[in-house]
Amino acid sequence: MNSSAVVDLLRLLDDVHIEVWLDGGWGVDALLGLETRPHKDVDIIARVSDAQKLRDILQGKGFVVQPDGTPSNFVLADPSGREIDVHAVTFTPAPFHLFLFGFGFLRGTKAQN
Numbered sequence: 001m002n003s004s005a006v007v008d009l010l011r012l013l014d015d016v017h018i019e020v021w022l023d024g025g026w027g028v029d030a031l032l033g034l035e036t037r038p039h040k041d042v043d044i045i046a047r048v049s050d051a052q053k054l055r056d057i058l059q060g061k062g063f064v065v066q067p068d069g070t071p072s073n074f075v076l077a078d079p080s081g082r083e084i085d086v087h088a089v090t091f092t093p094a095p096f097h098l099f100l101f102g103f104g105f106l107r108g109t110k111a112q113n
Helices: 001-016 024-032 048-060
Strands: 020-023 040-047 071-077 083-089 104-106 110-111
Touching: 001 020, 001 048, 020 024, 020 048, 040 048, 048 071, 048 083, 071 110
Parallel strands: 040 083
Antiparallel strands: 020 040, 071 083, 104 110
């Protein structure tokens, strides 16, 4: 998945008010502000409460949920081979957060990671 596709995904989800954070390779690249290597997929973290809406939106864009996932950890793929690996989480009140988040940039677009 190239950086333009990742930015398009982030904008789409922002437009429908689904907050996501980049994870994995694209998360690292966003923190560095450059694409360090080709990426087969993009890993995103989303809220469990947004998981169904996220699936519905992406299925409307031609993505299909792949077998062997769970309601909170699933992969969507489209006919062109783009893959989105979704990790849905539930946030608990501080001080019990398990993730550290920051901001990076992809193609000039701010990305949470």
